[in-house]
Amino acid sequence: MLTKFFFMLKEGGMKPSITELLTLLEALKRGVAGHSVDDFYYLSRAALVKDETQFDRFDRIFAAHFEGIEDAFKSLAGEVPADWLQRQAELMLSEEERAQIEAMGGFDKLMEALRERLEEQEERHEGGSKWIGTAGTSPFGAYGYNPEGVRIGQQGSRHRRAVKVWDRREYRNLDDKIELGTRNIKIALRALRKFAREGAADQLDLDDTIDKTARNAGFLDIRMVPERHNAVKVLLCLDIGGSMDDHVRVCEEMFSAARSEFKHLEYFYFHNFVYESMWKDNRRRHAERIPTSEITHKYGPDYKLVIVGDATMSPYEIVYAGGSVEHWNEEPGAVWIKRLLNAYPKAIWLNPEPEQRWGYTPSIKLTRELMEGRMYPLTVRGLGEGIKRLH
Amino acid sequence: MTDRKFKGTNTYIATDDLKMAVNAAVTLERPILIKGEPGTGKTQLAFEIAGALGRPLIEWHIKSTTKAQQGLYDYDAVARLRDSQLGDDRVNDIANYIVRGKIWEAFESDVRPVLLIDEIDKADIEFPNDLLRELDRMEFYVYETKQLIIANQRPIIVITSNNEKELPDAFLRRCFFHYIKFPDQKTMEQIVEVHYPGLKKTLLKEALAAFYKIRDVPGLKKKPSTSELLDWIKLLLAEDISPEALRAEDRRKAIPPLYGALLKNEQDVHLFEQLVFLDRRNTSRQ
Numbered sequence: 001m002l003t004k005f006f007f008m009l010k011e012g013g014m015k016p017s018i019t020e021l022l023t024l025l026e027a028l029k030r031g032v033a034g035h036s037v038d039d040f041y042y043l044s045r046a047a048l049v050k051d052e053t054q055f056d057r058f059d060r061i062f063a064a065h066f067e068g069i070e071d072a073f074k075s076l077a078g079e080v081p082a083d084w085l086q087r088q089a090e091l092m093l094s095e096e097e098r099a100q101i102e103a104m105g106g107f108d109k110l111m112e113a114l115r116e117r118l119e120e121q122e123e124r125h126e127g128g129s130k131w132i133g134t135a136g137t138s139p140f141g142a143y144g145y146n147p148e149g150v151r152i153g154q155q156g157s158r159h160r161r162a163v164k165v166w167d168r169r170e171y172r173n174l175d176d177k178i179e180l181g182t183r184n185i186k187i188a189l190r191a192l193r194k195f196a197r198e199g200a201a202d203q204l205d206l207d208d209t210i211d212k213t214a215r216n217a218g219f220l221d222i223r224m225v226p227e228r229h230n231a232v233k234v235l236l237c238l239d240i241g242g243s244m245d246d247h248v249r250v251c252e253e254m255f256s257a258a259r260s261e262f263k264h265l266e267y268f269y270f271h272n273f274v275y276e277s278m279w280k281d282n283r284r285r286h287a288e289r290i291p292t293s294e295i296t297h298k299y300g301p302d303y304k305l306v307i308v309g310d311a312t313m314s315p316y317e318i319v320y321a322g323g324s325v326e327h328w329n330e331e332p333g334a335v336w337i338k339r340l341l342n343a344y345p346k347a348i349w350l351n352p353e354p355e356q357r358w359g360y361t362p363s364i365k366l367t368r369e370l371m372e373g374r375m376y377p378l379t380v381r382g383l384g385e386g387i388k389r390l391h
Numbered sequence: 392m393t394d395r396k397f398k399g400t401n402t403y404i405a406t407d408d409l410k411m412a413v414n415a416a417v418t419l420e421r422p423i424l425i426k427g428e429p430g431t432g433k434t435q436l437a438f439e440i441a442g443a444l445g446r447p448l449i450e451w452h453i454k455s456t457t458k459a460q461q462g463l464y465d466y467d468a469v470a471r472l473r474d475s476q477l478g479d480d481r482v483n484d485i486a487n488y489i490v491r492g493k494i495w496e497a498f499e500s501d502v503r504p505v506l507l508i509d510e511i512d513k514a515d516i517e518f519p520n521d522l523l524r525e526l527d528r529m530e531f532y533v534y535e536t537k538q539l540i541i542a543n544q545r546p547i548i549v550i551t552s553n554n555e556k557e558l559p560d561a562f563l564r565r566c567f568f569h570y571i572k573f574p575d576q577k578t579m580e581q582i583v584e585v586h587y588p589g590l591k592k593t594l595l596k597e598a599l600a601a602f603y604k605i606r607d608v609p610g611l612k613k614k615p616s617t618s619e620l621l622d623w624i625k626l627l628l629a630e631d632i633s634p635e636a637l638r639a640e641d642r643r644k645a646i647p648p649l650y651g652a653l654l655k656n657e658q659d660v661h662l663f664e665q666l667v668f669l670d671r672r673n674t675s676r677q
Contacts, residue, residue, distance in 0.1 A: 015560075017560075017564050019564045019565070020564055023419065023421065023567075026419060027415045027418065030418055030419070032411070032414055032418050033411070038407065039407075039411055042407060042408040042412065043411050045408070045568075046412035046415055046416075046423075046567040046568055046569055047567060050424070050558075050563035050564070050566065050568040051568075052426060052570035052572075055570065210468075210469055211468050211469070213472075214468035214469055214471065214472040215468055218476075294610045297610060297658070297662075298610055
């Protein structure tokens with residue numbers, strides 16, 4: 001049972017290891033969790049998930065597995081496979097019950113209804129906990145599924161209490177799952193790492209010199225170390241939408257991987273050009289916008305600004321008020337980029353468009369002028385040059 | 392050896408998931424990694440576990456310059472060099488210059504101790520990797536004296552992190568994990584109750600309402616946390632502020648008294664004052 005759960009976690013894009021599964025099993029064997037589902041949920045989460053950004057994902061998979069319902073899983077892994085439903089139902093129903101279902105209109109019809117219920121369930125999931133309230137009206141409840149199984153419309157109070165814990169989805173905002181990167185990213189990352197950790201060995205390491213000299217029976221042994229550079233703060237603004245879609249994931253993966261190198265990495269999205277607000281979550285770009293002035297207020301001038309965008313648009317979108325394609329902007333984008341550059345003296349623009357095409361696009365020329373020439377192609381070489389400008 | 396179950400203490404409110412993670416770690420003798428917003432009681436947890444289970448607590452506070460080796464032992468080569476020049480006899484035995492670290496101390500303890508490794512993310516990114524074997528097998532080798540140090544019993548290890556750096560997977564796999572999320576109003580009432588028992592209900596209600604309102608102000612650099620709330624309430628009690636003074640409905644006094652305990656950043660205070668000012672202007676216009 002747990003191995004299946006383990007593989008479901010893996011399919012859902014999490015990375016539980018065998019060590020962790022064994023730890024969980026050992027904990028269960030030694031009776032840490034007692035007999036409540038809540039306890040089991042907490043224990044498995046503590047053992048299998050090591051990152052709070054993964055809690056929401058875990059909650060959904062947990063719900064999917066232990067409810068026997070793939071509703072949440074659907075949004076993670078696409079459509080509900082029909083044979084999966086069938087297998088689940090077969091597992092859960094006794095022979096008599098199956099015969100009963102056949103009498104009531106056949107298995108296919110039931111599955112059809114179940115599928116509908118799943119779709120309905122997804123909507124309710126957004127709205128709250130109405131899911132539990134449907135007990136009694138559901139045809140599935142009436143057929144009496146095994147209490148350990150699907151439990152559609154069941155009033156089982158023990159189970160219901162447990163459901164609430166992970167159905168609240170308190171960690172939804174923390175999920176930062178992003179697509180896998182490419183080889184390019186890794187190379188770019190190496191350039192960033194150089195930026196963060198390397199440098200000329202130009203400082204005397206007093207402790208090491210004393211230590212080595214002492215070990216060297218008193219003969220002087222000078223030791224040098226590079227200066228530390230690992231306190232870099234990066235503010236990343238990404239163009240999203242339209243032609244940028246492919247590039248954005250690549251960039252985000254790169255900076256996500258660089259997070260262990262950079263002490264502070266903050267990222268925001270914009271569309272085509274920077275205006276008075278940006279957003280952190282693209283799914284809620286209209287609902288949750290963060291004023292650009294708030295960003296410059298919150299993150300000090302010691303941050304290094306990296307804007308990633310193709311800067312390919314109509315020049316009106318940059319120089320005129322109201323030029324934005326998405327909304328009415330009171331002030332032109334050119335004003336906002338100047339404000340950003342004033343707030344962050346160390347800034348570069350990375351452009352995924354090939355450099356040789358830049359000259360033919362007026363908006364790129366314009367952006368480049370606004371950036372005072374600090375535009376670099378999003379290639380290994382370009383990134384390396386750009387990073388030099390950030391020093 | 393069995394330990395009692397950790398259930399929180401009369402000075403520390405532990406949620407169910409936290410209790411479960413702690414008990415699993417204690418039973419299975421694995422380290423427990425605690426993350427969460429600053430001021431939610433991560434470090435305090437180690438003190439409370441030690442207190443509740445009646446164990447000695449060994450604290451190891453990590454700084455950006457801390458090396459994993461320092462937790463095991465230090466070889467004081469300089470002292471040995473000095474002694475050799477002074478002709479001290481001690482110089483012949485290298486063991487005289489081995490200084491024990493916190494992990495060694497924990498390994499050699501007679502009773503099973505609680506070892507707190509505080510703010511592990513402050514150290515270099517390789518730091519956790521350097522401790523893998525020590526935390527896993529609970530043993531290490533002293534090269535200078537050719538000695539293998541094995542733990543008498545596996546200490547209960549509590550590790551805290553502020554998430555400033557990501558920790559390596561290999562390290563994470565060996566730990567239980569718990570994320571202390573910011574308490575909701577109900578849990579917060581319990582927390583305040585254990586710290587200031589018998590606090591006037593009205594004062595507590597008004598204080599919490601004002602507190603969560605401040606937390607909701609957009610753009611604060613540092614949102615006030617539990618420890619700041621507790622400090623603030625202490626001040627309110629000391630100054631004998633009445634609950635009425637906290638009521639935010641009264642626009643003229645919309646800035647809560649003694650807010651310096653909640654907002655620790657000049658810009659935040661400034662921003663907050665501006666918002667209050669705007670708010671007041673809007674209401675006076677109506």
